Amino acid sequence: MKTIKSIFALLFLSMGMVSCSDSTDDPMPVSDNPLEAFNLTSSFEANGHVLELYSDQDGYFLGYNEVYVRIKDLATESYIPDATIAWNPIMHMTDKTHSCPRSEITATGDATVYKGYIVFQMASNTDEYWELNLEYRIGGTTYNVTDQIVVNAPVNGKKTVNVFTGTDNVRYILTMMPFAPEVAVNDFSAVLFKMETMMNFPPVADHTITIDPRMPSMGNHSSPNNEDLIFDPESGSYIGKLSLTMTGYWKINLKLLNDNGDVLKGEDITEENEESSLFFELEF
Template sequence: MKNIKNIFTALILTITLTACSSSDDTPEEIIDPVANLNLVDVIEDDLYQIELYSATDQLYVGYNELITRIKNKNSEDYVENASMNWTPVMHMTEMQHSCPKSQITETEISSVYKGFIVFQMSGNIEENWSLKVDFEINGEAYSITQNINVVNNEDEYRVVNVFKGNDESKYVLAMVPSELNVSINDFGAVLYKMENMMTFSIVENYTIAIDPRMPGMDNHSSPNNENLTFNAKSELYNGKLSLTMTGYWKVNLKVLNPNDEIIKGEEITDENKASSIYFDLSI
């Protein structure tokens, strides 16, 4: 999987304005807030155009952090202070379902908004994702729905796990992309419970235990890992991932509830080389 920097960090860098010199006549440098991002899709009707930007080159299975803007197609201006929400839907041959997603919130720039979507699967010739964006401008409501293209990562590594827990609930657990190196890395994930086919709720105060292994190197692990715990402010699970050499790693996972009961996942032993839930990665 392509490791990417946090998209919001990139946004902050791009919106930083050059400081004025001692001369009052020196103008501020105007910087494009999405200059370092990729336009991965456009959803539009006759009046408005919703632009979706990402640090990656397209929408992928797993966690997608997105920046979005609304463009008035008549005036060519970007809309400020709008309220927005989105509904992704997978149209399968026999059913439909949604996926975990965040709220869309404003950034430091009033015409630029951010959020994330976790796609559990890719589209194909017969099955596809659509994205409905509802937004309100000056008290007037609008809605645009359009098909979007979601693909697997080139290496087809597992970055999202969909499973039924020992409590009979269904969960979606996805890795948050980040830059990983031979070191002790910040490591994150999101965990959602499937309430029904269209509704997913954030799971709070669980623990995601990690056990990274190198299957090609006698399945050895690494020291100084820290399990992922819930951050109420970011609504992410954060921990530390120790990677001691370059190559392919399998990050074996266990999900535990607040009573330390295992919801899903297994210990790694000489007889059991991998957990039933895991993330793949290479550095």
């Protein structure tokens, strides 16, 4: 699910494509920036290029991060269309290294703009840091650039990503996709991955994520008309409905079920058990 901001930005990208020259191979002048509504989160200079990374957030944060990429040719001061880009985030811990779930980087409606997402499962700290390697191909030549990035903990301290081992002994990463909550029945999405190795995190399809939102400060009451998260092959995410009946702090209790209906993680909410061990948090 895209935020409203992302949707308007993509509409703007498509409109901008009409106003460009007839040839999509022509570099775009620096003055025409289809991502001016976004924040420049990183700028990597190497190989006669600058790779610019943009987000609707002010930096990189724990959980789901949608990122847009542009490549500027320093010799011509123009942006390069139709490149191929891949990335690999690496966390350098004190005793080991690992990567994290991420999508492929794909084209958008503008030939000079590329996008993808990264799910960071831990934040940077004073002793451990993230590096982002970008491999890109232009005109038959492959280039590489690597630099450090800072991944921040959520400003509000709320939990948006879960890393856990299921009853099937598989290590999972489950993260909520960003959205603007309202007192309404909201579209609600998440992405789910498993850890095959420290560097490989394939997406998981055909599971189910049940949701039971509660307000702990208000007698742990729930809400009507929620819909569990079901896998959507087209988007690669789990999509459902989240009913929020008032503003405040909500704990979204979760259960993860496999395609046989077996519970892999999480518990039902009862009078004796007021919260699941698997949950997201939000406050608005």
